[in-house]
Structure formats: C-alpha cells, structure tokens
Amino acid sequence: EVQVLESxxxxxxxxxxxxxxxxxxxxxxxxxxxxxxxxxxGKGLEWVSIISSGAETTFYADSVKGRFxxxxxxxxxxxxxxMNSLRAEDTAIYFCVKASGxxxxxxxxxxxxxxxxxxxxxx
Amino acid sequence: xxxxxxxxxxxxxVGDRVTITCRASQSISSNLNWYQQKRGKAPQLLIYAASSLxxxxxxxxxxxxxGTDFTLTISSLQPEDFATYYCQQSYSIPLTFGGGxxxxxx
Numbered sequence: 190e191v192q193v194l195e196s197x198x199x200x201x202x203x204x205x206x207x208x209x210x211x212x213x214x215x216x217x218x219x220x221x222x223x224x225x226x227x228x229x230x231g232k233g234l235e236w237v238s239i240i241s242s243g244a245e246t247t248f249y250a251d252s253v254k255g256r257f258x259x260x261x262x263x264x265x266x267x268x269x270x271x272m273n274s275l276r277a278e279d280t281a282i283y284f285c286v287k288a289s290g291x292x293x294x295x296x297x298x299x300x301x302x303x304x305x306x307x308x309x310x311x312x
Numbered sequence: 313x314x315x316x317x318x319x320x321x322x323x324x325x326v327g328d329r330v331t332i333t334c335r336a337s338q339s340i341s342s343n344l345n346w347y348q349q350k351r352g353k354a355p356q357l358l359i360y361a362a363s364s365l366x367x368x369x370x371x372x373x374x375x376x377x378x379g380t381d382f383t384l385t386i387s388s389l390q391p392e393d394f395a396t397y398y399c400q401q402s403y404s405i406p407l408t409f410g411g412g413x414x415x416x417x418x
Contacts, residue, residue: 224407234347234355234398236407248405284354296402298345298360305354 191215191301193268193285198306205275209306211268211285216301219243219263222288224299225270227281230307237283238270241292253279275310282307313337315401317410323418330386332413334399337380343403344382346375349412350395358397359384389415 197209209225225237238249238259247259258271268285282305290297314337324330334344342362347355357366359375362382372387386393394417399410 233412234349234400234409236400236409239405239407250406289360295343296405296407298357298402299347299355299400300357300360300366302354302356 191287193287193301193303195283195285195303195306198283198308200309200311201275202312203275203277203310205310206271206273207275207308209270209272209283209285209308211303213266213268213285213287216287218261218266221290222292222297223259223261223268224286224288224296225259225268226284226286226299226302227279227308228284228305229281235281239288239292239296240268246292272308275308277310280308280310313340313401313404313408315399315408315410317397317399317413319413320411321414321416323416324389325418326389326391328389328418330389330393330415332384332397332399334377334382334384334410335380336382336401336403339379340401340403342378343401344375344377345400345402346373346384347398347400348393348395349398355398386415 224239240259256274284305285303286299287301288297289300316335344362346359349355363375396414
C-alpha cells in the first residue's frame with residue numbers, strides 16, 4: 190500500500206524557518222518525482238515545488254522561489270522541504286504528493302497525497 | 313498557464329448529471345487532471361491525461377477535451393460525490409490548479 194506521511198509542521202514566527210519531512214513507502218521511491226502542494230484552509234490548491242526522481246531537477250512556484258528548498262534522500266525514502274524567511278501568507282496545510290512517474294520533461298499526475306501538515310506563520 | 317474552472321459552485325440532486333468545465337489560457341494538449349477533495353481530506357486523483365480513469369474510481373466519472381477546453385462529467389451523482397473538484401494542468405511549470413468547483417446537495 191502506497192503511503193506518504195508528512196511531519197514537521199507547526200507554529201513559527203514571521204522570518205523564521207521550518208523543515209517539513211515526508212516518509213514514503215509502498216512504492217519504488219527512487220523512480221518517481223515528488224511534489225509539495227499547499228492549501229490555505231478553506232481555499233484552493235497551490236503547487237509549491239517538484240523534484241525529479243534522482244534530484245537532478247527542481248522547480249518552485251514564484252511565491253516561494255529563493256526561500257524554500259526541496260530535497261530527497263532515495264536511500265531513506267524521504268522528501269524534505271526547507272522553508273526559510275517564512276511569511277504570514279505561507280500559512281497553509283502542506284501536502285507531500287507522489288507523481289505517477291518521473292519528471293521527463295513534463296510532470297505527471299499526482300496519484301497519491303499525504304494527509305498534510307499545518308504550517309502557521311504568526312507572531 | 314492559467315486554468316479557469318466553472319462554475320465555482322453548483323447545487324445538484326442525487327441522480328443528476330453534473331458537468332464541470334476547465335479552460336486553459338493556452339493549449340496544454342491532454343495534460344489535464346481532475347481531483348476530488350472531501351472536507352478535511354486530501355485530494356484524490358479521478359481522471360488523468362484528460363480522459364483516463366484512475367484505478368478504483370467509479371465509471372460514472374469521465375473526462376474529455378484537449379487543447380484548451382476540458383470537461384469532467386459525473387453521469388449520475390451519488391451521495392458520496394458531494395465534494396470540491398479541481399482541475400490541474402501538468403503541461404508546464406509552474407503547475408497550476410483551477411479554483412475549484414464545490415458540488416453541494418440541492
């Protein structure tokens with residue numbers, strides 16, 4: 190059974206940092222692109238970042254470029270999102286999302302989603 | 313690429329045929345996916361590549377379209393289908409979602 194489980198959310202002050210993690214199981218992690226997607230509670234979905242299967246390629250939404258860094262460890266089946274210089278508008282539920290294949294050169298559909306971890310940026 | 317969904321909400325009865333549309337700001341071929349999200353839950357993939365039914369999804373869901381105009385159809389609405397639906401283009405970065413369509417009980 191495919192599972193992706195996020196952790197690391199919480200309350201952080203504006204300008205602060207937070208690192209989200211995602212533990213994956215039930216599939217060959219090293220063969221799939223992975224993504225982070227966020228959602229302000231009660232609002233729509235916003236794609237945040239993608240990383241290719243071997244971590245050669247990463248992309249970011251303009252809203253987080255230069256502040257967030259996506260990474261992965263294929264030996265541990267884990268995905269991470271380092272979030273720096275956090276702003277109030279980064280407050281959202283962050284989902285770890287598996288793509289159905291690799292990014293080569295297009296993204297694939299998002300076939301499995303974690304339950305999300307809430308990040309709140311507030312003083 | 314901007315993706316515009318319509319309507320933003322609709323009210324329908326069990327058994328109704330429901331259609332949701334998604335328009336891309338430029339051609340995305342068939343790189344369009346549909347997701348269902350129930351309250352408090354993560355989204356789930358329904359349709360990928362515009363018209364392919366994800367494994368395990370009931371056949372009352374179908375998708376069509378290519379280029380810029382796409383449609384999600386629920387042939388006979390069931391009680392468990394009341395949810396919010398999102399389209400998403402996977403043609404180019406940044407990946408973008410439509411604003412969502414909330415399907416409510418009439």
